[in-house]
Amino acid sequence: MNLLQQIINGIVIGHAYALVAIGWTLLLGVARLVNFGHGQMYMLGAFVTWWAFAKAGVPYELAIPLAMVAGAMVGLFMQRVMLKATFEQNLVSIMIMTLGFGYVLHGLAALIFGSTGQILDSPWSAIEFEFGELWLTAQDLAIVVAAVMVFIGLNKLLNATRYGRLVRMVAEDPKLAELAGINVRRIYYGVFAFEGAAVAFAAGMVAPRTPILTSMGFDEVIMTFVVVVLGGIGSVRGSYVAGVGLGIFTSLFAALVAPAYTTAAAFVLLIAVLVLRPKGLGAGGGAH
């Protein structure tokens, strides 16, 4: 077993984790919304991509944007239903409602797509690059490139554009943002749509690596939690670093210890960090 290969795997997986987590961390940082349905939205993104590509004959490059649109619509719908609770920052209600949504999404997906595992055989997974003893598929490379681009893009959007400044204002103080003439409701919708589209995008890119099941939402969401808490709530840069770090950790753990317990290992890591540094590793408050 080649250690370097595992590390490369880890870097790829890490970028995947970071990409999956980005929508969630922004939603949390801006709207203080804990979306427990995130894992199921990921699952939905994967299945819509699969269905479009494998069943409806849509080219892979178009199947992903299709899934993103579906994801954004799910996000918008969820925010519409939860609008009052979001405005009142009723965290308990929000958490339970998103849990309910996740459950409903699971039921719907099982009804529509069935409960057997499927494989998303993207054209990019077949292309391999070899560097001596190390290898990488085009899909893997695409994941890394996509993640890096999304993070750079988002960073630029938040810090250098007018819209980004408005989003940061809402993240810090939605009430004061109202007085600055900002339509806070629209910002919330925007961020939730972003979460839906981003997680669907991540799913479309990452799902080809493993078989997909309609019951796969749960593991994904744990990894996302770990990434976000380790990286600092609402921190875009933190999520990237934590994601890649976690990826390398889980890859090595799976290779050296036991693949079935990687989620448990990530969880133990989270607990260790929380016990040692209860405030998480990054700064909190708003999106940055």
Place this chain on the structure above:
Amino acid sequence: MLTQNRVLLPIIALLVYLGPETLGGGGSVYAAFVLIAIFAVMAYGLDMIVSDLGEVSLAHTVFFATGGYATSLLSTQLALNAWLTLACSVAVAMTLALLIGLITLRLREFVFSLVTYAVTVVAMTIAANWSFLGGSDGVRGIPTLDLSLLGMTLKAGNDRELWPYAFVALVITIYLIQRFRASRLGAAAIMVHLNPRLAIMSGIDPARVRLQVFVFSAAISSVAGWLYAYQRAYVSADLLDNYFLLLMLTAVVLVGKRQLLGPLAATALILVQEKFLSFGGYNDKIVLGGVLIMTLALFPRGLMTIPAAILAWRHRRRH
């Protein structure tokens, strides 16, 4: 208030106890009643945390499963009697709760919820993979409930015979919840929930109160698991399914917060829909999730606010 009426409560209790017989006394009716009692007890554990302490624990399925697994393993491998399995279930659940509680002591509420959710997911993986817990097959062949003591034969071989025990467990649970709400710990929990600063200034240690309530609530949910093991005669990782979590949460929020009989009524409604008005497995999932979402979106304080809301709406229309 309804639940403070000393005459009405015993009457309701009697009616509920005689319920299955009144409705025909068939096996499926008894099964329904027993399951309602078991899941209601499970939900009452969560009720303490959500309604009184105001925190969302997503780990109570783990406590429920702990009861089930402890009972099944101890009764099949060590042939322990039901009293001992009960004690052990509660002890293990409380220890686990203490551990989780200590770790999450100084965390923000939603991080607490995240950690409890992660505990559940990790527990699912462990239960499905660890051979000690039977792996994906689970533990089978659990003997029937036998609480025989001091010469009295207290056995339950089927749902009909199990009903009195389930009923008693339910009544004791409701009684404990009522005592809790009237106690100093209960009052402290509410204060910590609504006004932590005032609580601290009144000499209350919020961390300690949270821990105590959390551990106590875990014990209650584990009792439900204990009974469920005997009812179903086998346990497996499906005890950690999100279904139980959704069931508990809906039971707690559907009727309204801190309503003594709320979780019981809601559990009954949900299980009746499933057993007698089912639309199929996945559709029922959608219905359950949908009910939870709609309740919180439209009636965040529970269905019992509907009459008041209608009155207020009519009042506004007249003016």
Place this chain on the structure above:
Amino acid sequence: MTVAEPTLDVLSVSNLKVAYGGNLAVNVDALTVKKGEIVGVVGANGAGKSSLVNGLAGWSRGHARVTGQIKVGDLTVDNLPTYERVRSGLLLVPEGKLVFSHLTVHDNLTTAFDPASNDGRRIYAREEVYDLFPRLKERRDHLGSQLSGGERQMLGIGRALMLGPRLLMLDEPSIGLAPMLVSQVLHTMRTLAQAGLSVLLIEQNVKAALEVVDRLVLLERGTIVMQGSASEMANNPRIAQAYLGAHA
């Protein structure tokens, strides 16, 4: 334009009631502000001054119930959400937290929308705000949390000006400010008013307010008990006794 325009009230309020829970904090029958006028609202703590302007903006950090008719020019705004009122030219610089601590001065001076420039509103560009408040320009890359009280007031006012206000409401701008800064802020108001801005100024510091306002309104327990021109009110024994006290 050489033809005299009809002087339209920039703000006209009637039957305004603001209630928190069962408690009626504001009960004002009528209140108007003319174009280019500075109206001061004074009163003791708890008189309802903040509740009044918060109610006008349709804004509250708590749960307020507001009823009554509020018009900005000839546009009825009482049925509009806060951000729409802002877009129609009703701006509030609140008390307490009024700038974004995690954003730089430069970023704080961001407009959420581009105000319509065709109805006579004076829209300030960021550079003009910097000209008005040179201190802000010096500290343009500093975070909101690093600013002093006076600088925050300037920043709050500056951002409001960029949104082209017709009526600018200021809630106790002088709190925690050194007397010289108080004077500076209030005289900036005078300058802006001369350019056509209308100001509704909430102040506890009656003496300072009297130096800049055209009209003064006295609020007690949520109702207007007295109002008049600055000179009338300054000479009024009730004001002098109750609020100017030994410092008169």
